[in-house]
Amino acid sequence: MREHRLHPVTPFRRAWAPVAVLAGWAVHDPNAATEQLTRLTGTMLLVGLSVLVPAAGLYGFLSWWFTHFAVTGTELRIRTGLLFRRTAHIRLERIQAIDVTRPLLARVAGVAKLRIDVVGAEKKDELAFLGEREARALRAELLARAAGFTPEAAQEVGEAPARELLHVPPGKLAISLVLTGATWISLAAALVVPPVLWLATHSVWTVLATGLPLLGAAGASSVGRYVTEYDWTVAESPDGLHIDHGLLDRSHETVPPGRVQTVRIVEPLLWRRLGWVRVELDVAGSAGSVLVPVAPRAVAESVIARVLPGVTVPASLSRPPRRAGWCVPVWWRGHGLAVTETVFAARHGLLRRSLSLVPHAKVQSVRLTQGPWERLWRLAGVHVDNGADQTVTARIRDAEEAALLLYAQADRSRIGRREARPDRWMT
Secondary structure, three states: OOOEOOOOOHHHHHOHHHHHHHHHHHHHOHHHHHHHHHHOOHHHHHHHHHHHHHHHHHHHHHHHHOOEEEEOOOEEEEEEOOOOOEEEEEEHHHEEEEEEEEOHHHHHHOEEEEEEEEOOOOOOEEEEEEEHHHHHHHHHHHHHHHOOOOHHHHHHHOOOOOEEEEEOOHHHHHHHHHOOHHHHHHHHHHHHHHHHHHHHHOOHHHHHHHHHHHHHHHHHHHHHHHHHHOOOEEEEEOOEEEEEEOOOOEEEEEEOOOOEEEEEEEEOHHHHHHOEEEEEEEEOOEEEEEEEEEEEHHHHHHHHHHHOOOOOOOOOOEOOOHHHHHOOOOHHHHOEEEEOOOEEEEEEOOOOEEEEEEEHHHEEEEEEEOOHHHHHOOEEEEEEEEOOOOEEEEEEEEHHHHHHHHHHHHHHHHHHHHHOOOOOOOO
16 A cells, blocks of 8 residues: 655645644734734844744644555545544545546645545645646546456556536626626625614724624625626536636546435526526535536436436426415415426525425425414415435425325335445446
C-alpha cells in the first residue's frame, strides 16, 4: 500500500489557521482586541509578526507533512493530525459521489479539491489540494473501484465519457434572475429598511447591523447566484450526471445514480410566459441542490428523465375540493396532486409554483394529519417522507380520498422498493 501526500501548495492554505484563530478572538471580543492593539508599539507589532508568520508557516508545513492518503483494495484511507492523529477509512462501495472544486486561487495554482460523499455520512471528507490531473485521475479510479472494477482495471478505465445534455447561456441566467421576485424583494428591503431605522433610532450601529445582512442577502440572491450558476452545464455519464458551473470558483459535481430522492420543478410567476422552470434535487445525504437553474420546461423534463429513468412529469393534477378554501383561502387553488405508476407528485404555491416528484421506491414513510379545522371541513393532509429527511405533502385533500391514498401509497412504496434496481455506477 503506497501512501501519497497532498500538493506542495497545501501548506500555504493551512498556514492561515493560526491567523484565523486570532481573527475569531477579535470578532468575539472586539473591545478587548481594540484595547490590546492600542497598547502595541511599532516595535512590538514587528516582533509579533516576526513570530506569528514563521509559526503559521511551520504549522502549515507540519500539517501537510503529517497528512497522507492511500487507496487499498477496499477503502480510501486519509491520515491527518499533527498532535491528535485521525484516520478516516472510507469504504469504496459506500462512495456515492466525488466532486471536484477549484476555487479561484486554486485555479491559478493549478490545483483542485476532491470532496467525497459517502452513504450515511453527514460531513464530506476532502482531499485539498491535489494537482488538477492527479485529482481527476484519482476521482476516476475511486469511482471505477466503487463500480466493482479491479484495482488494475480501475487505473486503466480513466474518466468516464460524458455527453452534454444542457448548457445555460449567461444571458438567459441573467434574465431569469431579473425576473425572479426574491431578487427584487431582497433589494427593496436593503434599500428601504436602513433609512427607516435611521429615522426611527438615529443609531448608526442599528442601521449597520440591519442593513449589512440585508445587502448581503440581496447580493446573494442576485450577483451571488449569477457567479455560482454561471456557465452551468449538465452532462450524462455512466457514473451519473456531471454538473459543471461557476465564474470564479469552478465546481465539478456528480448526481449519483439511484440516489435522488425528490425532484422539484419550480415556476416563478414571471417565468411562466417564457415557459421556463428551475429544477432542484434532494439526494440521500443532502437536500436542496440544483440540477437546472433555468431552462424551457421540455428541456428540463428531458434532464429529469435521465435522473429518474422511466418517470414522466404528470401533465395534469387534481385540485382539492372547493371547501378547502375555508382552510387555505385563495392559495388553495395552487395545491394539486397526481399519483402515477412511478411517482407521488404534489404541488403547492400560487405565485411561485413548486411541483415535487417522489419515486415510490424512495418513500420511507407515509403519514396522514388532520387538524380540528380540517376535520370540520372533512379535509386531511398526506405526508410522504423520503431518504433525504425531507417531506412532500399533499395538503387539504378530501378526508376519504386521503385515507385511501395513505394505504395505497404504502403498498406502492413497498412494491417499488422490491422492484427497484441496485444503485450501481457504470453498469
